[in-house]
Structures are given as structure tokens and as C-alpha cells.
Amino acid sequence: MTATAANHDTAREAAELLRWVPSGALIGGTWLEPTAGRAIDVLDPATEERIVSVPDGTVEDALGAVDAASEALAQWRRTSPRHRSEVLRRAFELMTERAEDLARLMTLENGKALPDARAEAAYAAEFFRWYAEEAVRNVGELMTAPSGANRILVTRQPIGVALLITPWNFPAAMLTRKIGPALAAGCTVVCKPASETPLTALAVGRVLEEAGVPPGVVNIVPSRRSGEVARALLADDRVRKLSFTGSTEVGRTLLAAAAETVVSCSMELGGNAPFVVFADADLEAAVDGAMVAKMRNGGEACTAANRFYVEAPVADRFAELLAARMGSLRMGRGLDDGVQLGPLVNASSRDKVRELVDDARADGAEAVVGGDDPGGTGFFYPATVLAGVPPAAALLRTEIFGPVAPIVSFADESEAVALANDTEYGLASYVYTGDLARGLRVAEAIETGMVGLNRGLVSDPAAPFGGVKQSGLGREGGHDGMLEYLEQKYIACTW
Numbered sequence: 001m002t003a004t005a006a007n008h009d010t011a012r013e014a015a016e017l018l019r020w021v022p023s024g025a026l027i028g029g030t031w032l033e034p035t036a037g038r039a040i041d042v043l044d045p046a047t048e049e050r051i052v053s054v055p056d057g058t059v060e061d062a063l064g065a066v067d068a069a070s071e072a073l074a075q076w077r078r079t080s081p082r083h084r085s086e087v088l089r090r091a092f093e094l095m096t097e098r099a100e101d102l103a104r105l106m107t108l109e110n111g112k113a114l115p116d117a118r119a120e121a122a123y124a125a126e127f128f129r130w131y132a133e134e135a136v137r138n139v140g141e142l143m144t145a146p147s148g149a150n151r152i153l154v155t156r157q158p159i160g161v162a163l164l165i166t167p168w169n170f171p172a173a174m175l176t177r178k179i180g181p182a183l184a185a186g187c188t189v190v191c192k193p194a195s196e197t198p199l200t201a202l203a204v205g206r207v208l209e210e211a212g213v214p215p216g217v218v219n220i221v222p223s224r225r226s227g228e229v230a231r232a233l234l235a236d237d238r239v240r241k242l243s244f245t246g247s248t249e250v251g252r253t254l255l256a257a258a259a260e261t262v263v264s265c266s267m268e269l270g271g272n273a274p275f276v277v278f279a280d281a282d283l284e285a286a287v288d289g290a291m292v293a294k295m296r297n298g299g300e301a302c303t304a305a306n307r308f309y310v311e312a313p314v315a316d317r318f319a320e321l322l323a324a325r326m327g328s329l330r331m332g333r334g335l336d337d338g339v340q341l342g343p344l345v346n347a348s349s350r351d352k353v354r355e356l357v358d359d360a361r362a363d364g365a366e367a368v369v370g371g372d373d374p375g376g377t378g379f380f381y382p383a384t385v386l387a388g389v390p391p392a393a394a395l396l397r398t399e400i401f402g403p404v405a406p407i408v409s410f411a412d413e414s415e416a417v418a419l420a421n422d423t424e425y426g427l428a429s430y431v432y433t434g435d436l437a438r439g440l441r442v443a444e445a446i447e448t449g450m451v452g453l454n455r456g457l458v459s460d461p462a463a464p465f466g467g468v469k470q471s472g473l474g475r476e477g478g479h480d481g482m483l484e485y486l487e488q489k490y491i492a493c494t495w
Contacts, residue, residue, distance in 0.1 A: 010044045013104065013335060014052060014108065020098075020203075023052055024055055025054075025219075025220060026218065026221075027064050028216045038056045038058070039054065040198065040222055042199055044111070051199070052199070055221075056195075057192075057225070059225065061221050061223070063232060065219035069161045069190050069216055070161055070188070072216030077186035078186075085135040085136050085184070086132070087183070088180060090211040091207055092125050092128035094211055095121070098203075098207070100121075110200075111344065111379065112334055113298065116296065116334075123459070124170075127173070127477075130180065131481070132184070134479060137479070139156075142154075152490065152492065159241045159486060160238070162240070163192070163234070163239050164179065165192045165254075168345055169301060172204060177465075177477060178245075181484065182243075184485075190239075192222075195223065195224045198222035202222075230254060230257065234257045236261075239261075240263060241484075242254060242266070243484070244267050244269075245302075249270075265474070266466075266476065268465070268474075269302075269471050271302040271306065272399055272423045272427075273306050273429055274306070276309045276310075276410075276430065277310040277311065277432045277433075278431075278433040278434075278435070279311040282432070283314060283317060286432040289432060289455060290305060290308070292457050293430050294403070298341055300344065300401050302427055304401070305405070306399060307408065308407045309410050310407055311411075312410065315409035319385060319407050323368040323385040324369075326369055326405065329341045331382055333378070343378045349402065353400060359393070360393045363390045365393065367385070368386070384404045385405045386407065417445045421447045426467050427466075428451070429443075429451050431454070439453045449465075449472075449475075450467070463477055464481070
């Protein structure tokens with residue numbers, strides 16, 4: 001594709017997809033257009049061309065959103081659970097109707113291959129359906145005190161205004177995974193989407209508006225001033241909840257800021273997922289799972305398999321099979337037919353992946369497939385499998401966030417568990433074995449919040465998603481996800 005053709009496609013796709021997507025921030029039910037000299041240029045990662053500009057929100061804009069959320073809170077928390085349920089159900093239906101447009105929009109601003117974007121659009125909508133069902137299940141407790149002197153009544157009430165900060169890698173699903181339970185619980189929200197992918201968040205805002213969410217209940221403020229905005233909002237005593245998905249480094253900073261006003265925090269942070277393959281595993285099934293765990297979203301996922309530990313007798317064969325599958329992927333602009341691997345989201349992401357691979361190869365790792373930057377326009381990096389990776393390689397300690405699979409062999413089960421746990425992170429892990437007893441034993445021994453046992457995908461709206469160690473606090477999804485937006489109140493009463 002020539003540069004001229006690529007640019008033409010970007011402009012054409014943008015004009016078509018943005019026909020119903022606002023280009024402004026949503027504050028108190030009003031869409032605010034970009035101000036001259038204060039805008040974020042959204043780029044197509046495949047062409048490096050500007051798609052459109054959106055407002056670069058200021059601290060004042062964000063505080064205005066808190067004003068709106070705080071004003072709307074009293075009425076929304078009094079709204080019946082059934083009504084909140086029906087609004088979320090309608091949002092699910094609208095997202096499902098517009099799934100193809102949402103998928104193409106995500107691909108345009110994020111770069112991911114269209115099949116990945118379609119899967120995300122469906123997954124994101126499911127959070128609205130799940131929490132439409134959970135909204136009517138905010139149950140309490142009633143019991144007699146052991147002394148018999150009184151009753152113990154426990155109710156759960158909405159925590160209040162919530163600040164939701166979402167990443168660029170899953171711009172729809174990470175937003176609905178937070179908005180869904182917050183609205184189901186009776187909270188109002190201020191959303192700060194990643195500046196690389198604000199359009200998807202604005203599209204979700206439009207869907208919610210059409211679904212009947214009242215003005216001020218959902219506010220969306222794109223901004224490049226992430227740290228400044230977050231600090232200002234966390235210092236506002238009306239904000240009582242922070243839900244953040246992003247890097248551990250930024251999470252630590254936000255936790256410190258939240259401590260000043262003792263804001264409740266849910267943190268879904270970095271990962272360094274081990275993918276453990278024992279010699280008795282079905283290797284074909286393991287490779288199938290590896291392609292999902294590693295290559296979903298082009299490797300730009302916190303749950304992505306980051307370190308492949310394969311038992312020595314089958315390590316070479318696994319590397320060969322995985323390289324054949326990875327090498328067959330068609331790389332290109334995500335919106336083009338047949339493309340399975342799109343570009344990374346920006347230049348810094350591509351450069352980081354390239355440096356990690358180059359450093360590992362300089363230390364003795366062998367590129368079984370890939371490993372060379374293709375150059376040219378767009379933030380592309382090829383699917384890469386590295387064998388013979390030295391244990392001290394930086395990419396085994398770092399969240400790669402790209403289509404690179406480093407393989408290390410191990411001798412026995414105890415070594416596999418030790419290698420898997422040799423990280424400060426603990427989000428997801430994957431285990432493949434033909435021995436169910438060993439699989440369960442290893443799954444319990446690995447220090448992660450989620451384990452895929454003979455399965456390469458762990459995410460599910462009905463399941464609690466989250467990590468241990470420095471991968472985060474709290475859980476999203478499942479019934480637990482709504483509890484994050486509720487506070488328990490104990491009433492001691494006599495009758």
C-alpha cells in the first residue's frame with residue numbers, strides 16, 4: 001500500500017466511523033468541542049496520520065465533571081435497581097447493534113487487527129449485560145447477634161463519585177468493565193480515557209446517553225494531563241473511589257495520592273504472565289492456547305503470556321510449532337482484509353519491543369522467527385519467537401506488550417513453579433499438562449490472581465479479574481466487581 005492510499009483510507013474510514021461519535025468531552029450531559037490550541041490529535045498507528053482531534057481536558061474541566069457527577073449522585077443512587085438494570089441492558093443492546101462500527105473505530109485508533117477488535121466489542125458489551133443482571137442483586141444480611149441482645153443488619157450502599165482511568169489497549173472493554181458495575185451499584189463516574197484512544201470512550205458515552213443514562217451520571221474527559229488531573233480529582237473529597245488500569249509504576253503514584261484523602265482504590269496493574277508447558281501436555285493444544293494467550297491484541301495485553309517455560313524434552317518442538325504459527329500471521333493495517341497482526345499503538349511501544357529483542361539476541365537468544373524491525377510507515381513489529389533466552393534477559397523481567405514469545409526450558413515441576421514466581425507481578429498465568437492433579441497443584445502454587453489451566457484465555461465478565469503482589473488490588477468482573485463500588489453499613493437494632 002502506498003502512503004497516499006493509506007492516508008486516503010484513514011480519512012475515508014474516519015469520516016464514515018465518526019458520523020455518530022462525538023469529538024468532544026462529555027460533562028454533565030453536554031458535549032464540549034475542542035478548543036483551539038488545546039486538543040489531542042488522535043493518530044492511526046498504521047499510517048501515523050491524524051484521524052481527528054478531541055479536547056485536551058484541563059483540571060478545571062475534570063473538576064467540572066466532578067461537579068456534574070456529584071450533583072447527579074443523589075438522584076441516581078435513589079433510582080430503583082430495576083431501572084438501572086434496564087438502562088444497562090439497553091446499553092448492551094445498542095453496543096451489540098453497533099459492534100462492527102465500534103470494532104472498526106477501535107482498529108482505526110488503536111491499530112489492533114479487526115478480528116481482535118470484533119472480539120473486544122462483543123466482550124465489552126457483555127459487561128453491560130452482566131451488570132444489568134447484577135444491579136438487582138445487591139443483597140444485604142440480617143442475623144441475630146450471638147448474645148441475643150440485638151439484630152445485626154448489614155446493607156450495601158453506593159460508594160459515591162468514582163474516578164475511572166482506563167488504558168489504550170482495550171479502550172472499550174476496560175471502560176465498560178468499570179462503568180457497568182459502578183452504574184449498577186448506584187454510583188456516578190468521571191472517566192479519563194487514554195489519550196491514544198479517546199474515540200472509543202466517547203462512542204461508549206454516546207451509547208450510554210442513548211440508553212437513558214441521565215446527565216451527569218457518566219462524564220468523559222480526555223486529557224494528556226493525566227497526572228495533574230488525577231491528583232486534583234483525588235484531592236477532591238467528593239471523589240470516593242478510584243479504579244485504575246495501567247502500569248504498576250503509575251499505580252504506585254496514584255495509590256500515594258489516594259492515601260491523602262483515603263480514597264478506596266481498585267488497581268489492575270502490570271503483568272508478567274508465565275506460560276508453563278509440561279512434557280505430558282498436548283503440544284498442539286498448548287500452541288493453540290499460546291497463540292491466544294500471547295497474540296490476543298498483538299501481545300498488548302496485561303494478561304499476555306510474557307515468559308514461556310517449557311519442559312526440556314519438548315522445548316525445541318514447542319518452539320518449532322509456535323514459530324510456524326507465529327510466522328504465518330499476516331501483518332498489516334488492521335482494517336485490511338485478512339490481517340491478523342496490526343501495528344503497536346505508538347512509536348515508543350515499538351521501540352521498547354525492538355530494544356528488548358535486540359538486547360536478548362545480543363545476550364545469546366536465537367530468533368526462531370521474526371526479530372527484525374520492518375521499518376517504513378506505521379508502528380509495526382513482527383511476530384517473534386526467541387529460543388535459548390538467558391535467565392537474566394530484560395524481557396523476562398519486563399512486561400513486553402508486543403508480539404514476542406521468549407522460551408526458556410526447565411527440568412522439573414519445582415523449577416517451573418520457582419521460575420513462574422520469580423517476579424514482582426502476579427496477574428495471570430497459564431499451565432498446560434495432561435495430568436489434572438499436577439495442573440491443579442501447580443495452579444495453586446503459582447502466585448497469580450488468575451490461572452488458565454489448559455486454556456489460553458482467562459477473561460470473562462462473570463469471573464473476578466485481578467492480580468496479587470504488585471499486579472493490583474481488588475477485582476473487576478463477576479459479583480465481586482460490583483462490591484468494589486459498594487460500602488457496607490452495619491446497623492445494630494433492637495425490635
